[in-house]
Amino acid sequence: MGKRLSVRQWLALKLFKKLRQIRRDEHVLNTLFWECTLRCNLQCRHCGSDCRVDSELRDMPAEEFFKVLDKEITPNVNPNKVLVILSGGEVLVRKDLEQIGINLYRRGYPWGMVTNGLALTRQRLDSLVRAGLHSITVSLDGFEEHHLHIRQNKESFGRAVEAIRMISADKELASDVVTCVTPALLPHLHRFKEFLYSLGVRQWRLFTIFPVGRAAKDMSMQLNDEEFTYLMEFIEECRKEGRVMASYGCEGFLGGYELRARTNPFECHAGVGVASIRVNGDISGCTSVRANFTQGNIYKDSFWDVWQNRFEKFRNRAWAKKGKCADCKMWQYCEGNGMHLYDDDENLLVCHYHRLTK
Amino acid sequence: MWGKILTRLFALFGITLTCVACYGTPYEEFRPYFGASGRVVDEEGEPIPGIEASVGNNKVLTKADGHFYVESFDYSKLTLIDIDGEENGGDFERKDIELMYQGNNDVGDVVLERKQN
Numbered sequence A: 001m002g003k004r005l006s007v008r009q010w011l012a013l014k015l016f017k018k019l020r021q022i023r024r025d026e027h028v029l030n031t032l033f034w035e036c037t038l039r040c041n042l043q044c045r046h047c048g049s050d051c052r053v054d055s056e057l058r059d060m061p062a063e064e065f066f067k068v069l070d071k072e073i074t075p076n077v078n079p080n081k082v083l084v085i086l087s088g089g090e091v092l093v094r095k096d097l098e099q100i101g102i103n104l105y106r107r108g109y110p111w112g113m114v115t116n117g118l119a120l121t122r123q124r125l126d127s128l129v130r131a132g133l134h135s136i137t138v139s140l141d142g143f144e145e146h147h148l149h150i151r152q153n154k155e156s157f158g159r160a161v162e163a164i165r166m167i168s169a170d171k172e173l174a175s176d177v178v179t180c181v182t183p184a185l186l187p188h189l190h191r192f193k194e195f196l197y198s199l200g201v202r203q204w205r206l207f208t209i210f211p212v213g214r215a216a217k218d219m220s221m222q223l224n225d226e227e228f229t230y231l232m233e234f235i236e237e238c239r240k241e242g243r244v245m246a247s248y249g250c251e252g253f254l255g256g257y258e259l260r261a262r263t264n265p266f267e268c269h270a271g272v273g274v275a276s277i278r279v280n281g282d283i284s285g286c287t288s289v290r291a292n293f294t295q296g297n298i299y300k301d302s303f304w305d306v307w308q309n310r311f312e313k314f315r316n317r318a319w320a321k322k323g324k325c326a327d328c329k330m331w332q333y334c335e336g337n338g339m340h341l342y343d344d345d346e347n348l349l350v351c352h353y354h355r356l357t358k
Numbered sequence B: 001m002w003g004k005i006l007t008r009l010f011a012l013f014g015i016t017l018t019c020v021a022c023y024g025t026p027y028e029e030f031r032p033y034f035g036a037s038g039r040v041v042d043e044e045g046e047p048i049p050g051i052e053a054s055v056g057n058n059k060v061l062t063k064a065d066g067h068f069y070v071e072s073f074d075y076s077k078l079t080l081i082d083i084d085g086e087e088n089g090g091d092f093e094r095k096d097i098e099l100m101y102q103g104n105n106d107v108g109d110v111v112l113e114r115k116q117n
Helices: A007-025 A062-076 A097-106 A122-132 A146-153 A156-169 A185-200 A215-219 A223-243 A303-309 B003-013
Strands: A031-035 A083-087 A111-115 A133-139 A173-182 A203-208 A245-248 A274-277 A282-284 B033-039 B051-054 B060-061 B067-072 B077-082 B096-099 B104-112
Touching: A007 B003, A062 A097, A062 A303, A083 A097, A083 A133, A097 A111, A097 A122, A122 A156, A133 A156, A133 B051, A156 A173, A156 A185, A173 A185, A173 B051, A185 A223, A203 A223, A223 A245, A274 A303, A282 A303, B051 B067, B060 B067, B077 B104, B096 B104
Parallel strands: A031 A083, A031 A274, A083 A111, A111 A133, A133 A173, A173 A203, A203 A245, B033 B104
Antiparallel strands: A274 A282, B033 B067, B051 B060, B051 B077, B077 B096
């Protein structure tokens, strides 16, 4: 375990390497993020978007998004298999969310949203469900003291807990909880897992904070390498136990923890199966990928032309074989980690594999 | 072709290849959510076959035991209409029921009243 691959992992990763190339060549769109607002009702310490209560950028009007969807995307995909994820900011600040949902639903698109839960009342959830909400994720970053430290709003913990209770009770809704694990939460993870279980949570994604946005200035929220390795062991233990299916977020190649801390082998889907339309119209992979990797803009370019013919850096990662990656034996399985982990100069900020201490 | 074979091979070993995109939500394909099931009975509790149960544009007829299941992409309301007049136990009034939830809405026993002459 740790850095070394077992025979099973080696074999799976070798096979997956072939499949990854096929998937890149085919680049079938299966997830579309729409960053519909940058407004937010919280000001979290770790925010990667650097959102504000009143964003300087206007929300993208729904009709501008649907114009692209109807003209560029729907004729080229099976809408039933493209999950549209509304992201922000905090999407619940948009008052037309239900109308947007119904319009997606009527076109046959499954849709989901990520929320901090602060504004998710019973009434709002019911109206979103009636508008065809398929999938929802709520963020909870630990017990009250941990969550409040990050979220900086007294009501944020109680509201998020209530939101989690509601979404977990709805068996027709796909849902999970995401947690940004900080050094302060690490010693309490077992107890926190039990707390989530008591709320009805069965799917739990754990992230570590990477130095982008506000988090770049606050190193106290980042795990050191020993703590990171401990987190991988904790996730593996949870998975073996099987009560709460924990998994590490999609962002990093995990060496000997591949298929142990996650169900699927590492693959950055940005620009391969995942596209995003940012609030200013920019077209990219995931919304967390930095602006220097923007591939076009819906106000100037044809979305489908961009999706089909650009995204070279997302689909051919030869450019990333430099620095630590240049001589790394794991390159063939990892190909330079997640696209959102590159800075403005296209240098890798974090290598998860090299963080493993065992 | 090779992609499908490899995907199935991974599935055999319990390795899923759909992953939740960074800071996204669990992947879900579109599902016809607003379905309705139940049983149509008369005022005496006897099942009524042949009643048309529809949600949106999708229609089915109730079975001999009065049961039905209908689903639609087009969320709307459940409508029950007696389309065969006096056949199958009499002529019954139409009934509309709002479907409030995604997935199957079990509306239980729905009583249809006989039309007054």
